[in-house]
Amino acid sequence: MxxxxxxxxxxxxxxxxxxxxxxxxxxxxxxFTEEHHMIADTTRQFIDAEVRPRIPELExxxxxxxxxxxxxxxxLGLIGANVPEEYGGLGLDQTSSAIIAEMIGRTASFATxxxxxxxxxxxxxxxxxxxxxxxxxxxxISSGEMIAAYALTEAGSGSDALAAKATARLSADGTHYIxxxxxxxxxxxxxxxxxxxxxxxxxDKFSGFIVERQEGLTNGAEEHKMGIKGSSxxxxxxxxxxxxxxxxxxxxxxxxxxxxxxxxxxRFKLGAMCNGGMKLALHDSVxxxxxxxxxxxxxxxxxxxxxxxxxxxxxxxxGEAMVYRTIGMIETATRDTSxxxxxxxxxxxxxxxxxIVKVALSEYCNFVVDEMVQIxxxxxxxxxxxxxxxxxxxxxxRIFEGxxxxxxxxxxxxxxxxxxxxxxxxxxxxxxxxxxxxxxxMLSLDEDxxxxxxxxxxxxxxxxxxxxxxxxxxxxxxxxxxxxxEILMGAADIITDAYxxxxxxxxxxxxxxxxxxxxxxRYLDIVQVFSNDAVERxxxxxxxxxxxxxxxxxxxxxLAALRRFTKNTPMNTVAARQRIADVMIKSxxxxx
Amino acid sequence: MKIIVLMKQVANKxxxxxxxxxxxxIEEADLTxxxxxxxxxxxxxxxxxxxxxxxxVIVCSMGPxxxxxxxxxxxxxxxxxxxxxxGDELAHIGPFAAATILAEAIKGEQSDLVLTGLQSDDYGxxxxxxxxxxxxxxxxxxxxxxxxxxxxxxRVKRELENGWYQWYTMPRPALLTIQSGISQxxxxxxxxxxxxxxxxxxxxxxxxxxxxxxSHQRVTxxxxxxxxxxxxxxxxxxxKAGAVQLAxxxxxxxxxx
Numbered sequence: 001m002x003x004x005x006x007x008x009x010x011x012x013x014x015x016x017x018x019x020x021x022x023x024x025x026x027x028x029x030x031x032f033t034e035e036h037h038m039i040a041d042t043t044r045q046f047i048d049a050e051v052r053p054r055i056p057e058l059e060x061x062x063x064x065x066x067x068x069x070x071x072x073x074x075x076l077g078l079i080g081a082n083v084p085e086e087y088g089g090l091g092l093d094q095t096s097s098a099i100i101a102e103m104i105g106r107t108a109s110f111a112t113x114x115x116x117x118x119x120x121x122x123x124x125x126x127x128x129x130x131x132x133x134x135x136x137x138x139x140x141i142s143s144g145e146m147i148a149a150y151a152l153t154e155a156g157s158g159s160d161a162l163a164a165k166a167t168a169r170l171s172a173d174g175t176h177y178i179x180x181x182x183x184x185x186x187x188x189x190x191x192x193x194x195x196x197x198x199x200x201x202x203x204d205k206f207s208g209f210i211v212e213r214q215e216g217l218t219n220g221a222e223e224h225k226m227g228i229k230g231s232s233x234x235x236x237x238x239x240x241x242x243x244x245x246x247x248x249x250x251x252x253x254x255x256x257x258x259x260x261x262x263x264x265x266x267r268f269k270l271g272a273m274c275n276g277g278m279k280l281a282l283h284d285s286v287x288x289x290x291x292x293x294x295x296x297x298x299x300x301x302x303x304x305x306x307x308x309x310x311x312x313x314x315x316x317x318x319g320e321a322m323v324y325r326t327i328g329m330i331e332t333a334t335r336d337t338s339x340x341x342x343x344x345x346x347x348x349x350x351x352x353x354x355x356i357v358k359v360a361l362s363e364y365c366n367f368v369v370d371e372m373v374q375i376x377x378x379x380x381x382x383x384x385x386x387x388x389x390x391x392x393x394x395x396x397x398r399i400f401e402g403x404x405x406x407x408x409x410x411x412x413x414x415x416x417x418x419x420x421x422x423x424x425x426x427x428x429x430x431x432x433x434x435x436x437x438x439x440x441x442m443l444s445l446d447e448d449x450x451x452x453x454x455x456x457x458x459x460x461x462x463x464x465x466x467x468x469x470x471x472x473x474x475x476x477x478x479x480x481x482x483x484x485x486e487i488l489m490g491a492a493d494i495i496t497d498a499y500x501x502x503x504x505x506x507x508x509x510x511x512x513x514x515x516x517x518x519x520x521x522r523y524l525d526i527v528q529v530f531s532n533d534a535v536e537r538x539x540x541x542x543x544x545x546x547x548x549x550x551x552x553x554x555x556x557x558x559l560a561a562l563r564r565f566t567k568n569t570p571m572n573t574v575a576a577r578q579r580i581a582d583v584m585i586k587s588x589x590x591x592x
Numbered sequence: 593m594k595i596i597v598l599m600k601q602v603a604n605k606x607x608x609x610x611x612x613x614x615x616x617x618i619e620e621a622d623l624t625x626x627x628x629x630x631x632x633x634x635x636x637x638x639x640x641x642x643x644x645x646x647x648x649v650i651v652c653s654m655g656p657x658x659x660x661x662x663x664x665x666x667x668x669x670x671x672x673x674x675x676x677x678x679g680d681e682l683a684h685i686g687p688f689a690a691a692t693i694l695a696e697a698i699k700g701e702q703s704d705l706v707l708t709g710l711q712s713d714d715y716g717x718x719x720x721x722x723x724x725x726x727x728x729x730x731x732x733x734x735x736x737x738x739x740x741x742x743x744x745x746x747r748v749k750r751e752l753e754n755g756w757y758q759w760y761t762m763p764r765p766a767l768l769t770i771q772s773g774i775s776q777x778x779x780x781x782x783x784x785x786x787x788x789x790x791x792x793x794x795x796x797x798x799x800x801x802x803x804x805x806x807s808h809q810r811v812t813x814x815x816x817x818x819x820x821x822x823x824x825x826x827x828x829x830x831x832k833a834g835a836v837q838l839a840x841x842x843x844x845x846x847x848x849x
Contacts, residue, residue, distance in 0.1 A: 034661075034664060035785050035786065035789065037661075038664065038665065038668055038780060038785045038788075039782055039785055041665075041780070042668075042779050042780045042781070042782065042785065045779060046779055075781065076779055076781045076782060077781050077782030077783055078782070081782055090782055090783060090786065092782065092786070096782075586608070587608055587622070588606075588608055589606070
């Protein structure tokens with residue numbers, strides 16, 4: 001099953017930054033098939049009826065219940081959706097698994113348990129396991145018979161994952177590896193049966209292994225966490241733990257490839273999960289704002305609350321456009337192959353986009369739950385209402401699967417790496433732009449025509465701003481660019497806003513083309529407000545980064561170009577936000 | 593055993609309802625739909641009977657293209673094939689007209705059982721099933737909460753009032769209207785969803801029986817309950833007489849004692 005139209009072409013990873021796309025080039029939630037919608041319904045029904053009411057029990061660490069819920073979800077096919085049929089799965093597309101992730105995101109704790117089971121715990125085996133290992137473990141993990149976990153981080157190596165100290169050595173008879181070491185923050189650590197563990201062979205060859213729970217493998221006590229309290233997180237101690245050689249993942253010394261590739265997948269799925277959480281938080285917020293009366297009126301009738309609801313909807317809808325556009329790219333690139341390695345290479349192609357999605361969605365999600373608390377007021381601070389938990393639960397998303405900071409640095413980092421290796425024509429584009437910047441004026445005086453033409457111009461200009469910053473940074477720092485974290489993070493934010501704008505514009509244009517003017521109106525408001533605000537952020541980020549790199553005439557020339565690129569007549573965002581909020585207030589739910 | 597399940601699509605329970613301009617029905621623009629609740633239980637009962645006794649479950653729904661989602665959902669949950677009686681107006685016809693058209697659509701199937709929900713969540717007539725049984729020449733039982741189809745005769749448990757139940761034995765074929773909440777409805781599994789793609793949905797267009805031809809009733813006006821306040825003085829100054837009148841009114845008008 002694939003909703004991606006046959007004519008949809010494979011795009012080069014990162015090329016969004018230097019090329020223009022048309023609505024038909026992007027995949028949107030409006031392109032879901034009937035089956036996709038049914039998968040969403042089934043997952044939502046399961047989560048709402050079976051899991052959400054039982055979160056209090058999970059928060060008391062009832063891991064037998066967690067096991068039972070994983071098994072029930074597995075019976076529906078939620079875990080094995082992505083696993084090929086020969087290994088006990090359903091062999092469905094990436095979009096289906098993202099839709100499942102989104103719906104499971106309605107319960108943060110279970111989403112974490114589930115993400116370790118069906119994502120980072122399972123995928124290394126699927127993509128890097130030997131045939132024996134795949135046959136042995138994948139059916140049992142897909143069915144929920146075995147609980148899986150992923151053990152990469154150590155006390156001393158978090159973001160710097162390759163500095164792990166855990167060791168593995170081949171036994172004298174060459175039949176198995178013996179692992180020693182300690183791992184930290186292991187999701188499902190308290191009850192998992194099988195672990196994907198990273199350790200160094202001969203002290204320096206970072207490698208991945210499948211390890212079953214056994215004597216010598218013990219977990220620490222449950223961590224006392226800020227949120228996702230209904231998921232198990234423990235340390236893990238490996239003391240002369242044995243695993244047969246066929247449980248080696250990939251090759252000795254190639255563990256980094258596994259760890260980072262799996263995180264790419266984890267990242268776009270995390271984006272989808274955040275999106276599901278945001279939709280629920282917004283839905284609850286709209287209902288509460290309609291119910292809660294102050295000064296004789298529902299608080300939803302006040303502009304201060306409307307502005308919040310509208311901004312929450314904007315971030316949710318734009319974030320969704322980013323998630324599914326990215327998945328669409330991956331889908332198109334992987335649809336013609338069943339070879340796991342080829343699939344993985346295709347996904348790796350979009351590593352920058354996956355990081356963008358991870359950073360943007362986790363931060364949008366944190367914004368949404370923060371405003372949710374605010375809308376609930378005093379009740380938002382009470383654990384008897386849903387906002388408090390949503391707020392605590394959301395925070396981890398900015399930390400795990402690569403922190404926001406690591407991912408921000410990865411975005412320009414990976415784009416530059418692709419540029420250096422000739423896979424992405426970033427540098428010629430940057431050079432061309434530099435020439436353009438130096439020419440007196442290149443602005444056409446034509447009025448923008450067509451749906452969201454003004455916003456599209458802003459998005460294309462935003463990319464030019466990104467290229468200007470990246471180009472300047474590359475020239476100035478050359479090989480030392482990777483040390484310039486503030487510049488990289490600023491560039492990442494510009495790139496992310498550009499990707500967000502363009503994804504949202506293309507989604508709305510596609511909606512306009514397929515569903516007509518009337519149906520599209522409410523989405524045009526969203527895109528216009530988002531673009532209007534994004535341009536301001538982009539300008540501020542560009543000023544900061546450029547002023548840190550250039551001075552004198554060079555800086556003046558760059559700032560003049562920046563002014564041209566970010567030239568925008570401010571729109572009436574107040575009225576637009578009221579319209580956006582009113583649609584939800586009237587229907588008493590998140591309607592976008 | 594061949595079982596036909598009649599399923600209706602109704603407005604979503606969570607939907608905020610508005611009355612249409614003509615004041616004849618709810619405004620349908622922007623409305624989302626779901627399966628009629630008790631019809632879902634009828635399907636579940638049919639699937640359980642099939643699991644026990646073998647056979648085939650055929651789901652039948654009537655209305656515009658949008659009802660396909662109810663059909664697809666039923667197929668994903670395990671129904672074997674479907675009949676879709678197509679027509680934009682069919683969502684708004686009276687029970688007699690509906691039963692007439694449905695009878696036409698399913699009588700060729702020669703089923704052993706016809707199951708349906710006890711009433712629709714929108715119009716709430718609770719008559720379509722009963723009239724259909726008559727048109728098909730079958731016995732029927734309403735508000736059924738348990739079905740035993742293992743013997744020669746059909747045994748069904750009906751819900752009566754005030755916590756009373758009734759076991760009822762009847763010949764087959766028969767039509768049963770099923771009560772909500774009698775079982776745990778299964779989910780559509782992902783496997784079921786994918787399998788549903790390949791299942792047959794036969795489209796039928798009602799022949800001569802134009803919807804209005806068979807309608808013995810029509811909705812002339814709908815409106816939200818009007819809130820009115822009326823004050824009555826009882827007893828005319830005599831407290832005792834007032835109390836007697838109050839007790840009488842509470843019993844016969846307000847019906848709360």
